Amino acid sequence: MFEPRAEALGMLSHKNFLSPEGDTLESLLGRLTAQTSEMVDCLRQLVELESPSQNKAALDRLGRHLAAQFANLGGEIRFHKQESAGDHLQVDFAGSGKPILFLGHMDTVWDLGTLATMPFRVAKGRAFGPGIFDMKAGIAQAIFAIRALQELNGRLPRALTVLLVTDEEIGSRSSRPITEALAKKSAAVLVLEPAQGPKGALKTSRKGVGGYLLKVEGREAHSGLDPDKGASAVLELARQLLVIEKFGDGKRGITVNPGVVRGGTRSNVIAGEATAEIDARVSRLQDIPRLDKKFHSLRPFDKRCKVAVSGGIGRPPLERTAKVASLFKLAQGLARELGFALEEASVGGGSDGNFTAALGIPTLDGLGAVGEGAHARHESVVIAEMPRRAALLARLVETVP
Numbered sequence: 001m002f003e004p005r006a007e008a009l010g011m012l013s014h015k016n017f018l019s020p021e022g023d024t025l026e027s028l029l030g031r032l033t034a035q036t037s038e039m040v041d042c043l044r045q046l047v048e049l050e051s052p053s054q055n056k057a058a059l060d061r062l063g064r065h066l067a068a069q070f071a072n073l074g075g076e077i078r079f080h081k082q083e084s085a086g087d088h089l090q091v092d093f094a095g096s097g098k099p100i101l102f103l104g105h106m107d108t109v110w111d112l113g114t115l116a117t118m119p120f121r122v123a124k125g126r127a128f129g130p131g132i133f134d135m136k137a138g139i140a141q142a143i144f145a146i147r148a149l150q151e152l153n154g155r156l157p158r159a160l161t162v163l164l165v166t167d168e169e170i171g172s173r174s175s176r177p178i179t180e181a182l183a184k185k186s187a188a189v190l191v192l193e194p195a196q197g198p199k200g201a202l203k204t205s206r207k208g209v210g211g212y213l214l215k216v217e218g219r220e221a222h223s224g225l226d227p228d229k230g231a232s233a234v235l236e237l238a239r240q241l242l243v244i245e246k247f248g249d250g251k252r253g254i255t256v257n258p259g260v261v262r263g264g265t266r267s268n269v270i271a272g273e274a275t276a277e278i279d280a281r282v283s284r285l286q287d288i289p290r291l292d293k294k295f296h297s298l299r300p301f302d303k304r305c306k307v308a309v310s311g312g313i314g315r316p317p318l319e320r321t322a323k324v325a326s327l328f329k330l331a332q333g334l335a336r337e338l339g340f341a342l343e344e345a346s347v348g349g350g351s352d353g354n355f356t357a358a359l360g361i362p363t364l365d366g367l368g369a370v371g372e373g374a375h376a377r378h379e380s381v382v383i384a385e386m387p388r389r390a391a392l393l394a395r396l397v398e399t400v401p
């Protein structure tokens with residue numbers, strides 16, 4: 001269980017920490033802390049409704065379950081229907097002013113049936129299960145943050161929209177326009193993705209992420225009878241990869257990784273085809289066109305080969321702009337009032353917050369669970385952190401300008 005630090009307790013009666021209706025922070029955090037087991041139960045239900053990105057039926061089952069939870073809180077439910085992807089869930093809570101957007105995803109990287117070998121369980125203050133950290137606990141915390149605000153004030157202090165998409169883990173192709181449209185209408189975007197590291201840092205910068213596909217076409221020939229007639233696509237690809245390696249620039253935060261290569265048919269055939277799938281990440285928006293140009297100016301070493309490049313950086317970087325920094329400062333101050341120290345981190349992975357930040361909308365990411373093991377079998381969340389992260393979310397809704 002969470003125990004507020006002594007100095008924080010001393011601050012709780014200060015009038016600055018009264019919400020407009022006169023309820024103290026203590027009652028916000030106290031209430032959420034008292035609801036911890038209920039929150040864990042809500043989380044268990046979310047985890048036990050498995051929701052791999054590719055399974056529409058499973059995603060829609062979870063979507064309906066979540067819609068019922070939000071409808072109970074008085075939210076107006078709207079599904080953005082999809083043909084093959086799961087339906088994206090939008091929930092609007094009426095209130096004054098420009099809305100805050102809670103942004104999350106309900107899909108996970110885990111196949112249906114994973115629960116059989118990786119069931120939801122609680123041990124040593126942690127809850128385990130597929131998708132629990134990335135990012136079902138973040139969704140549970142958001143539900144309880146909304147509920148606490150309503151219980152304490154009778155209503156939400158402002159308009160609030162929740163968007164839970166179903167394709168974040170596979171690139172957000174169908175949800176991106178919805179995310180961007182809602183972000184443009186919002187005062188700020190609070191992303192329910194997991195916090196970073198054991199201290200639960202917020203993510204104030206994320207790399208832009210994309211992928212390139214390099215296809216080399218060579219000329220097949222018998223390696224023994226006609227070695228001179230062949231032009232090896234594999235050798236050409238190998239030469240290209242050494243060029244591509246140099247596109248990386250650690251100082252600027254540019255990485256390129258040819259994680260998958262394929263080519264050739266048999267060892268006694270000079271390879272007619274070879275491909276490489278290259279993961280590419282950048283820290284700065286301005287590096288996207290530069291990197292793109294480099295990839296597209298690749299030319300074959302062996303003139304008999306053809307080199308074709310496709311792809312690009314699909315998710316722009318979340319840069320630590322002044323807007324992001326000031327939102328973080330606000331959160332840090334609120335966390336201090338709640339009795340914990342909040343840090344910020346820069347990470348290599350992207351999220352849907354990258355889209356909203358690139359539009360210039362103040363975006364704060366990593367407001368979900370504290371835990372570890374995203375996309376790994378030991379994926380888990382720290383239960384005692386759940387009420388205070390929910391409290392932080394609630395306070396942000398109250399105070400973001």
Ligand SMILES: [Zn+2]
Pocket residue numbers: 105134135168193194351
């Ligand atoms: Zn995620």
